[in-house]
Amino acid sequence: MSASNLHVYVMAVPLLTAFFVNLLGRVSNSWVAPLVCGSLSISSVAALVLMGRVIASGGFSYTVGNWTPPFGIELVVDHLSALMLVLISVVALFASISALKSVEQELPGREHLFFTLFLILVAGLMGLVLTGDAFNLYVLLEITSITTYGLIAMGKGRAPLASFNYIIMGSIGACFYLLGVGYLYLMTGTLNMADIARILPTIDGAAAVATAFAFMLVGLWVKMALFPLHGWLPNAYSLAPTGASLIVAPLMTKVSIYLMIRVMFSIFSIDYLFLQHPQVQSGIVWVAALAIVSASALALAQKDLKRMLTYIIIAEVGYMVGGVWLANGTGMTGAVLHIVNDALMTLCLFLAAAAIYYRSGSLEFNSLQGIYRKMPITMAAFTVGAFAMIGVPPTAGFFSKWYLILGGIEAGHWEYVVALLFSSLVNAVLFFRIIEIGYFYKDGEHHGHETLNEAPLLMQAPLVISAVALIVIGLGSGPLVETIIKLAVPVGF
Amino acid sequence: MSDQISIWPLAAVLISLIGAIPILLSDRRPNLRESWTMLIAFGKVIIVASMLPSVLAGGGFEFVIAEVIPGVPLALRVDAMGMFFALVASILWFFTSLYSIGYMRALNEHAQTRYYASFAVAISATLGVAFSANLLTLYLFYEMLSLSTYPLVTHEQNAEARKSGRKYLTYILGTSIALALPAMLIVYSLTGTLDFKIGGVLAGSGASPQLLALVLVLFLFGFAKSGLMPFHGWLPAAMVAPTPVSAFLHGVAVVKVGVFSILRVIFHIFGPEQLLAVNLGWVICTLASTTILVASLVALTQDNLKRRLAYSTIGQLSYMILGAGMLSAAGMTGGLLHIAMHAFGKITLFFCAGAIYVAAGKKYISHMDGLGRRMPITYLAFMFGAISIIGMPPLGGFISKWNLVIGAVNSDQLILLVVLLTSSLLNAAYFLPFVYRGFFAKASDPVFEEGIKEAPMFCLVPLSVTAFASLALFFYPDIFLRLAQMALSN
Numbered sequence: 007m008s009a010s011n012l013h014v015y016v017m018a019v020p021l022l023t024a025f026f027v028n029l030l031g032r033v034s035n036s037w038v039a040p041l042v043c044g045s046l047s048i049s050s051v052a053a054l055v056l057m058g059r060v061i062a063s064g065g066f067s068y069t070v071g072n073w074t075p076p077f078g079i080e081l082v083v084d085h086l087s088a089l090m091l092v093l094i095s096v097v098a099l100f101a102s103i104s105a106l107k108s109v110e111q112e113l114p115g116r117e118h119l120f121f122t123l124f125l126i127l128v129a130g131l132m133g134l135v136l137t138g139d140a141f142n143l144y145v146l147l148e149i150t151s152i153t154t155y156g157l158i159a160m161g162k163g164r165a166p167l168a169s170f171n172y173i174i175m176g177s178i179g180a181c182f183y184l185l186g187v188g189y190l191y192l193m194t195g196t197l198n199m200a201d202i203a204r205i206l207p208t209i210d211g212a213a214a215v216a217t218a219f220a221f222m223l224v225g226l227w228v229k230m231a232l233f234p235l236h237g238w239l240p241n242a243y244s245l246a247p248t249g250a251s252l253i254v255a256p257l258m259t260k261v262s263i264y265l266m267i268r269v270m271f272s273i274f275s276i277d278y279l280f281l282q283h284p285q286v287q288s289g290i291v292w293v294a295a296l297a298i299v300s301a302s303a304l305a306l307a308q309k310d311l312k313r314m315l316t317y318i319i320i321a322e323v324g325y326m327v328g329g330v331w332l333a334n335g336t337g338m339t340g341a342v343l344h345i346v347n348d349a350l351m352t353l354c355l356f357l358a359a360a361a362i363y364y365r366s367g368s369l370e371f372n373s374l375q376g377i378y379r380k381m382p383i384t385m386a387a388f389t390v391g392a393f394a395m396i397g398v399p400p401t402a403g404f405f406s407k408w409y410l411i412l413g414g415i416e417a418g419h420w421e422y423v424v425a426l427l428f429s430s431l432v433n434a435v436l437f438f439r440i441i442e443i444g445y446f447y448k449d450g451e452h453h454g455h456e457t458l459n460e461a462p463l464l465m466q467a468p469l470v471i472s473a474v475a476l477i478v479i480g481l482g483s484g485p486l487v488e489t490i491i492k493l494a495v496p497v498g499f
Numbered sequence: 500m501s502d503q504i505s506i507w508p509l510a511a512v513l514i515s516l517i518g519a520i521p522i523l524l525s526d527r528r529p530n531l532r533e534s535w536t537m538l539i540a541f542g543k544v545i546i547v548a549s550m551l552p553s554v555l556a557g558g559g560f561e562f563v564i565a566e567v568i569p570g571v572p573l574a575l576r577v578d579a580m581g582m583f584f585a586l587v588a589s590i591l592w593f594f595t596s597l598y599s600i601g602y603m604r605a606l607n608e609h610a611q612t613r614y615y616a617s618f619a620v621a622i623s624a625t626l627g628v629a630f631s632a633n634l635l636t637l638y639l640f641y642e643m644l645s646l647s648t649y650p651l652v653t654h655e656q657n658a659e660a661r662k663s664g665r666k667y668l669t670y671i672l673g674t675s676i677a678l679a680l681p682a683m684l685i686v687y688s689l690t691g692t693l694d695f696k697i698g699g700v701l702a703g704s705g706a707s708p709q710l711l712a713l714v715l716v717l718f719l720f721g722f723a724k725s726g727l728m729p730f731h732g733w734l735p736a737a738m739v740a741p742t743p744v745s746a747f748l749h750g751v752a753v754v755k756v757g758v759f760s761i762l763r764v765i766f767h768i769f770g771p772e773q774l775l776a777v778n779l780g781w782v783i784c785t786l787a788s789t790t791i792l793v794a795s796l797v798a799l800t801q802d803n804l805k806r807r808l809a810y811s812t813i814g815q816l817s818y819m820i821l822g823a824g825m826l827s828a829a830g831m832t833g834g835l836l837h838i839a840m841h842a843f844g845k846i847t848l849f850f851c852a853g854a855i856y857v858a859a860g861k862k863y864i865s866h867m868d869g870l871g872r873r874m875p876i877t878y879l880a881f882m883f884g885a886i887s888i889i890g891m892p893p894l895g896g897f898i899s900k901w902n903l904v905i906g907a908v909n910s911d912q913l914i915l916l917v918v919l920l921t922s923s924l925l926n927a928a929y930f931l932p933f934v935y936r937g938f939f940a941k942a943s944d945p946v947f948e949e950g951i952k953e954a955p956m957f958c959l960v961p962l963s964v965t966a967f968a969s970l971a972l973f974f975y976p977d978i979f980l981r982l983a984q985m986a987l988s989n
Contacts, residue, residue: 393646400565416688434668434672434673438665442665484572485566
């Protein structure tokens with residue numbers, strides 16, 4: 007591999023492997039596992055090497071096919087996108103290992119179809135974080151959405167309906183985004199983000215630019231399920247096949263947050279976003295606070311582990327949107343750190359849910375009684391994930407919450423601070439309810455040891471690693487922030 | 500002598516955390532499992548004691564675990580105040596471990612492995628709080644203690660235990676997230692540091708008195724383990740736990756971690772001078788005095804022995820906070836000293852309550868008349884503990900209460916003197932009749948006249964030792980007194 011286009015390989019390997027999975031998977035199922043895990047391992051290693059290179063010598067941009075921007079498509083590799091590439095490839099690798107077992111159980115004989123979509127989705131997500139072109143971003147957004155629709159629709163029961171709901175909402179979101187891009191193209195005559203950013207200050211037409219910005223922002227909010235645009239998410243994520251929710255839940259909303267950051271700071275300026283319209287900036291923080299409180303309250307009403315987790319995801323979207331819009335460096339640092347932490351926490355919890363579902367076939371709270379004695383390792387890892395969601399130090403979740411709350415205090419947005427604390431308390435209630443059911447729901451007579459019934463090793467290994475990672479990243483969050491995230495935060499803060 | 504970088508503080512904290520692993524692995528072999536517990540407990544005392552001489556000589560030990568937030572590493576530091584608390588906690592854990600073996604085996608309790616493992620994690624967290632170099636590290640171990648003691652409170656696994664466990668977490672975890680965490684963040688955003696410094700870090704931060712008052716109240720209520728009313732309700736509820744848990748955790752470790760955290764904040768985040776300057780001492784004194792009087796009155800009405808002890812604890816904890824709130828040298832020394840004196844006294848009382856339950860199966864004071872004649876050693880030990888807590892010579896409690904009285908006089912707060920004396924009378928009123936009726940009243944249950952004997956040796960020895968230690972602390976309070984004085988001055 008030549009050094010300068012490592013990032014292309016990161017994205018191209020899963021994309022090309024997708025076709026081989028489809029072809030060879032038809033011949034024999036035994037091809038699927040090595041192809042999927044192999045390609046994602048290569049991507050992960052390449053992404054890590056790329057990250058190291060970016061830390062050492064800074065970011066760069068790359069023109070696909072040597073078509074110079076603004077005509078060709080530009081790929082941008084900076085600290086933030088390199089970090090996202092590592093996150094996507096590693097999460098996808100872990101998710102795929104566990105998904106191999108659950109897909110084998112839930113979708114027997116259709117593994118190759120599932121993993122074809124899975125790999126295209128991963129490649130699409132990687133493309134999204136790399137692209138420096140506003141229209142190309144739309145195309146990749148649709149690629150990831152369509153593969154997601156397919157993956158969700160493979161679920162049982164009402165899953166196709168949930169997927170259809172998602173298609174409608176997702177298409178509306180994509181249309182909004184595209185309309186915004188159209189307006190910008192009319193105004194500036196270019197689609198390259200850097201180019202737009204250069205031209206925007208020189209033209210007048212404030213209303214058209216504001217309209218474009220609003221359309222793009224709302225479109226992305228639909229995609230990331232910012233409350234109250236979240237309606238499609240709980241059903242889609244909880245009815246999806248277990249393997250699909252393993253990849254979709256940790257990554258989709260987080261990549262959408264990344265896109266919001268990219269659009270905000272690569273196309274528009276800090277001055278335009280925060281200073282010219284302070285009431286918009288402060289209004290969005292209020293919306294985020296409202297989103298956190300409402301989604302947390304809705305999570306309390308759920309009686310199924312996976313559905314509960316989907317509402318937590320929606321609340322966490324509010325965390326990050328609020329953090330970005332606090333308009334200070336601390337909040338932004340918290341938001342970017344939380345992208346990483348939340349992806350890993352969600353991964354850990356969904357991996358645990360997948361392992362439980364694999365063995366017991368249900369995630370209703372009632373069926374979780376005594377689960378700790380049957381699956382001690384799974385539940386230990388689940389507990390670590392739960393502590394991270396609550397924000398107990400030294401797990402990773404505490405530190406991003408620290409920056410977010412601190413940002414809220416610095417900006418004087420006390421409603422956001424209160425919302426974050428409220429959400430932490432609600433998470434404590436949610437998870438200790440499960441811990442109580444799983445561990446202590448049996449009268450204290452001298453019970454014998456119930457038979458162990460742990461999930462297969464392939465499901466346990468990624469789960470345990472992700473739980474350990476939550477603690478390691480928590481303890482290492484100082485260096486992580488200093489070497490990567492401080493530099494990933496858009497200049498100007 | 501300046502601080503030296505050393506692995507020992509970390510070792511003192513980690514030995515029992517790592518020790519929880521062999522305890523869990525020896526699930527099926529109780530004797531091996533308890534050997535691990537005793538070995539760890541002994542090792543812990545040795546490690547802590549080995550650091551004592553250089554701390555007494557004015558030195559300290561430091562260890563940075565990880566750089567997590569700019570200006571605020573996860574770091575341990577052994578200073579006089581931390582050493583003071585660590586010494587109390589590690590010594591008493593050793594005796595509690597002995598006692599646990601007697602108690603848990605005599606009652607043939609279930610899930611003993613979980614019990615011993617949680618206990619080991621809890622003592623790690625307690626020492627972590629003692630040795631924290633800054634507020635963030637303290638918060639980390641504070642939460643670790645909350646989480647590791649939850650399985651101990653819910654030990655019985657019946658509806659009542661689960662309800663108590665929920666209450667426990669709601670109060671303790673809830674207040675720490677909702678109140679202490681934002682208070683800590685406000686301090687950080689004002690000063691950019693969370694280090695404990697003699698004289699405080701908030702001095703000169705330019706914060707308004709109103710903001711300081713808000714932060715102070717957030718901290719006082721945020722560390723709800725101190726049982727400051729109105730956030731005390733978890734402590735009586737937690738009495739559903741096995742008695743060694745109540746004895747050590749809810750007589751010593753958990754509750755005093757709450758007080759210790761508050762004292763740390765008062766001494767080393769705010770600084771007494773700063774609090775005097777903005778005149779906030781009365782806030783602390785009012786809250787503490789109210790708690791002292793109300794808790795003592797409620798204790799009088801409790802028939803369940805452990806609940807009476809719990810309310811007594813709530814009252815006594817506020818003595819320590821009151822002492823700190825006086826902001827005078829004698830008052831603060833007395834408050835800190837009372838951590839140790841009360842610990843030895845109260846753990847004795849709980850050990851006795853447990854011994855009575857093991858030997859006679861009784862929980863209610865009204866059913867215990869005449870029991871003292873059958874269990875003289877237990878009752879004698881109880882009397883020692885009670886006198887220490889009342890604050891009469893010749894027991895350790897006198898020393899701390901004497902300092903508190905002097906502190907009240909020095910700070911010209913005669914009303915506080917009245918509070919202290921009234922409470923001592925109330926303490927006597929809820930303890931002494933129990934001892935008297937044990938020895939001299941007509942037996943409330945005919946079986947007391949024949950079948951009941953003293954509890955097993957594993958129970959009896961620890962409670963005699965701690966009772967005797969309470970006595971010895973009156974004559975030899977030097978080490979604790981010295982550490983307490985060092986904690987407050989350069």
